[in-house]
Amino acid sequence: xxxxxxxxxxxxxxxxxxxxxxxxxxxxxxxxxxxxxxxxxxxxxxxxxxxxxxxxxxxxxxxxxxxxxxxxxxxxxxxxxxxxxxxxxxxxxxxxxxxxxxxxxxxxxxxx
Numbered sequence: 304x305x306x307x308x309x310x311x312x313x314x315x316x317x318x319x320x321x322x323x324x325x326x327x328x329x330x331x332x333x334x335x336x337x338x339x340x341x342x343x344x345x346x347x348x349x350x351x352x353x354x355x356x357x358x359x360x361x362x363x364x365x366x367x368x369x370x371x372x373x374x375x376x377x378x379x380x381x382x383x384x385x386x387x388x389x390x391x392x393x394x395x396x397x398x399x400x401x402x403x404x405x406x407x408x409x410x411x412x413x414x415x
Contacts, residue, residue, distance in 0.1 A: 310377055312401045317370045320363045369402040385409055 376382040383392050387409040396407055405413070 306377055306382065309382065309397060309401050310374070312398075313370050313373050313377075316401070317367060317374075320367055320370075366402065369404070372404070373402040387412075 385406040
């Protein structure tokens with residue numbers, strides 16, 4: 304795969320994360336979840352949903368930062384090089400996670 308393919312994939316994912324909220328904003332959900340609607344189980348379910356949405360937004364924000372960093376690496380010519388060991392990242396890994404910073408070997412070491 305060439306750089307243009309990776310750049311397109313990164314920009315597409317970035318646009319997806321920035322544009323796709325799929326519902327009301329999190330602030331609205333939090334403000335309107337505090338009412339005493341439904342029984343305790345319904346209220347707990349609503350609270351859990353807000354917490355899940357918050358975690359998803361935090362994850363999306365981390366991915367956006369990683370995407371922006373990957374786009375900078377593309378511009379600098381360092382894209383596809385592992386941050387930790389300096390070796391090339393396998394094309395299959397880049398195809399699966401184009402914003403990754405590390406090769407699979409270094410990622411496994413981090414998780415160990």
